[in-house]
Amino acid sequence: MNLFRLDNKVAVITGGGSGIGQAIAKVFGAQGASVHIIELNEDGGRQTAADITAEGGKAAVYGCNVAKQSEVVAVMEKIAAAAGRIDILVNCAGIAHVGRLDTTSEDDLDRVYNVNVKGTYNAMYAVIGQMKAQKSGVILNVASIASSVGIPDRFAYSMSKGAVLTMTLSVAKDFIKDGIRCNCVSPARVHTPFVDGFIAKNYPGKEAEMFEKLSQTQPIGRMARPVEVGTLALYLCSEEAGFITGCDYPLDGGFIKLNN
Template identity: 55%
Template structure:
């Protein structure tokens, strides 16, 4: 990644932060886009103090105009785009309001459209790699994840379409399908919904993966890095589970 220009969305926390850190540590010039200005500025200050080449852009991936301005303002070509930003929702069809549905669509689906269409002209010049954050929910039914699964299924389909359309420009497009990953979102969810029972519920969630634990953000970041590296130059149009055996070993 040395001297390459990388864009990572949702790059200020959780999996996104692990990606921002990993790509920068490997010598990349990383522009990370995040909605949370305070946290984004803090991350940029911290990583820059360690000698890493990182640049924070405050922005909402669902805002077409803002994203066009942000990505259009990046000088030169773009080598890597990681569409990581996303939001979640718990509920079946009847528990999903129109506002819930629209909110998830705008961030998880339209957000990828906005960022990719803004970046693709800069990527066509020299080729590059795009990684989209899908989910195990892209290809299997998970209870009470109606809107979330809808968006992640769309991410998987967009990945296949983009890979087919842009292979001629030497742009590789893949997606990652994580299982449960231990991020601040998980801790916040447990604290809100199971006060006093956080450890018990955490252990239950971790045990749903056959490997017996949740994933770590750094493990997802390592997969993203590999798919964007020259070592993966023969890989495009794939969806890669990193789920502790959830899809293949679950009984």
Template identity: 45%
Template sequence: MFRLDGKAALVTGAGSGIGREIALLFAAQGAVVALGDVDEAAAGRVAAEIAEAGGEGYPVALDVTDRLSAKAAVATIVERQGRLDVLVNNAGIGMVGNLLETEPEDFRRLMAVNVDGVYHCSQAAVAQMVAQEPQGGAIVNIASIAGMVAVARRFAYGTTKGAVISITQSTAMDFVDRGVRCNCICPGTVETPFVEGYLRRYHAGEVEETRQALHARQPLGRMGRPEEIAPLALYLASEEAAYVTGAQMVIDGGLTAR
């Protein structure tokens, strides 16, 4: 079940955290995984991990903020494998601040990576998915619960993730009859280098206390782990999810149920 044998997959932001875990799992389930990241060295390390485990993966140069870079990454995959079956739009960045605290350049930077990035990669991928035979493919967007409910002082971040949910729905509806499925995952807080960066940048001097508070925020009493997100991405990418499109799937330790 949930095999991806021979499928050509692109995972953006595959060099770290959730993207790395998704890439490792997809490769273990038989996909050939293109690892797209601005940090090419990190993508190379994940490719080596995949090879060590007996899977197939390779780094592709990708800056999701650059439309031509997204097109070139998809072209590279098609050159190697003849098609693109799965896109995981995972690359993303965060920042802390309410409406008054958010500077225009920070707002623009978040929009460029988290929203333009999903737009660029999805556009390049869907163009290929509708052109290939057999037609179709699966897109999995990594949104966030911050796009569904308000998280304190995540004005720009929540805005971008709300947009990702909306992109998911329109892509799903506009290509529902062309074999393209598009869904998103809305994680709560997940322990990754993303959270470590946040702790160092915004809570230096109180890292441990803040980490404990982040754990305690979830009814389940702890943050999530990347390996608890990757299996849902695998399901959504797989044939078993043939009837799932336009969905927002929450994995948040109960946070939004409270």
């Protein structure tokens, strides 16, 4: 069976220039989607697009700050005008912050909110009119296990990802009659370049030790691979998942249920 194909689908992926977003973009491109990458880091976006086209796929890149609604609306309008539709939106652009309530400044909170919360809102706001007109569409937001459980030293990040989860539920409820599905995925630690950079910066000389410690946080004994998030995203955005909306999917190596 030729399952999970995205032929003739127009997919927009924010944050598709690195990490999880890059993996999702590549998986979607390999499955036949026309991939449109929205990225603040245009160089990363161009590399992702080049990798997709090198494998025979279709991809385009748009420089955009998701925290600025006017920029996001302009890009979505450009994509819709050129492609005639937008079938899939994946909100993957996001930033992290380490700190508790008493060590998180107002500037820290605003910075995380503007990208993770407002950026997700901006992209959904910019695409919902097109999807309503089509009477179809799929939105997938990238939340986190921090949406559901307490994570030490992640006050602002947890706030933002909790908002992503509840925005997902609200959109799923409000637009179900318009043929629009909305779900989210909640990864635990995923081995991306960000993780390697964080370890190198904060634990110089102890990189291997800290990598193993962070890996063991997940009961399964390792971090997720970006492509594993990509393949779950593929399923949730495919026609085979047409009966699924308003759901959160932990991709956590047993973290939420087994980490007792």
